[in-house]
Amino acid sequence: MIKKLTSAMLLVAMSTTAFAQTEKATAEPTYEYKFTVVKEHAATPVKDQAKTGTCWCFAMTSFIESELMRLGKGEHDLSEMYVVRHNYVRRIKDNILRRGRGNVGPGSIGHMYTWVMKNAGLLPEEVYHGINYESVKHNHDDLNTWIKAINTTAVEMKKPLPAEIVDGVLDAYLGKVPEKFTYRGKEYTVDSFYKSLGLNADDYVEVTSFTHHPFYEKVMVEVPDNWDYALMYNVPLDEMMQILDNAINTGYTVAWDGDLSEPGYAFKHHVAVNTKEDIRNQKTLKAKAKEEVVTQESRQKGFETFATVDDHLEHITGVVKDQDGVKYYKTKNSWGTGENGTGYHYISEEYVKGKTISLVLHKNAIPKAIRTKLGIK
Numbered sequence: 001m002i003k004k005l006t007s008a009m010l011l012v013a014m015s016t017t018a019f020a021q022t023e024k025a026t027a028e029p030t031y032e033y034k035f036t037v038v039k040e041h042a043a044t045p046v047k048d049q050a051k052t053g054t055c056w057c058f059a060m061t062s063f064i065e066s067e068l069m070r071l072g073k074g075e076h077d078l079s080e081m082y083v084v085r086h087n088y089v090r091r092i093k094d095n096i097l098r099r100g101r102g103n104v105g106p107g108s109i110g111h112m113y114t115w116v117m118k119n120a121g122l123l124p125e126e127v128y129h130g131i132n133y134e135s136v137k138h139n140h141d142d143l144n145t146w147i148k149a150i151n152t153t154a155v156e157m158k159k160p161l162p163a164e165i166v167d168g169v170l171d172a173y174l175g176k177v178p179e180k181f182t183y184r185g186k187e188y189t190v191d192s193f194y195k196s197l198g199l200n201a202d203d204y205v206e207v208t209s210f211t212h213h214p215f216y217e218k219v220m221v222e223v224p225d226n227w228d229y230a231l232m233y234n235v236p237l238d239e240m241m242q243i244l245d246n247a248i249n250t251g252y253t254v255a256w257d258g259d260l261s262e263p264g265y266a267f268k269h270h271v272a273v274n275t276k277e278d279i280r281n282q283k284t285l286k287a288k289a290k291e292e293v294v295t296q297e298s299r300q301k302g303f304e305t306f307a308t309v310d311d312h313l314e315h316i317t318g319v320v321k322d323q324d325g326v327k328y329y330k331t332k333n334s335w336g337t338g339e340n341g342t343g344y345h346y347i348s349e350e351y352v353k354g355k356t357i358s359l360v361l362h363k364n365a366i367p368k369a370i371r372t373k374l375g376i377k
Helices: 002-026 055-070 080-097 111-120 141-157 163-174 190-196 237-249 296-304 349-355 368-374
Strands: 035-040 181-183 186-188 204-208 217-220 231-234 254-258 312-322 327-332 344-348 356-362
Touching: 035 327, 055 080, 055 111, 055 254, 055 312, 055 356, 080 111, 080 141, 080 163, 111 190, 111 204, 141 163, 186 190, 204 237, 237 254, 237 312, 237 349, 237 356, 237 368, 254 349, 296 349, 312 344, 327 349, 344 349, 349 356
Parallel strands: 204 231
Antiparallel strands: 035 312, 181 186, 204 356, 217 231, 254 312, 254 356, 312 327, 327 344
């Protein structure tokens, strides 16, 4: 009896060991990107744009907040929705003048923020948080419906929209803009507050790189969110990357406008690489994705075949390297934290080369030799 029991126990043990060995042999390999900081600069806490479609404003606000820290002005929490409000006001008028063929969506690109700074000032977040409805987070579903409705009606009537109607809709959802307010013990208007920050909107420029326009000139990049046909400096790809690296290496941060619709932009893993492999939808990464090298020609082809689109802005705050020494840009997103981890993404150098629409940065962050070619003083 004891001999039979011992034999049975031995058989079970052997079976368990064999199963464990088989399970180990058939387990799928996994990969995790690990990053080491090379250079990084101060940034304010990550925010959540929620259901607004205003990534451009959150990225630019974060960028300007970092600029204030770089300039020794301390940490400030600026209002995104005040700038968004003026974006709506401008494009509503623009759409009517274009007989309804304009773009009245929530999206825009970086220069819209600096236009508002210069022409309408700024507000602190604590004075104008822009949620005048029952919600903890931003939600512009209803607001965008009303914006579209009043635009459509005005075009059908062939009449400009009275300012009272536009302001009424914006006041209802975002709140009224104060004529005066108190911030940190001092009284301001929107204009005097902007001036108190020591910023100069004209110091900020947009840079791009496309071959269908001449280099070293200001050109209009044909993307839907450039609805006001603004001009930006066009340089060769290698010089665009020199500009970005010089900015980070000399103490500046950069607002990045690019494409996140690629299979290599893996939100769940907080990484973006220039690959055709679909790591975007992989719950667990099986291996490090193989990147494709970007040239000026391949970048241009991506733009002209609609493979590269203008759909997101983030804030580049530093440079990191992965465990193999590959370079990435540490990029602050605007989707909150929690499920989004720290709120930062790590975008590879090749991805930035291929998928950048434009960069916004302080003009002095551009190397002097390139500034000279562009005629920037």
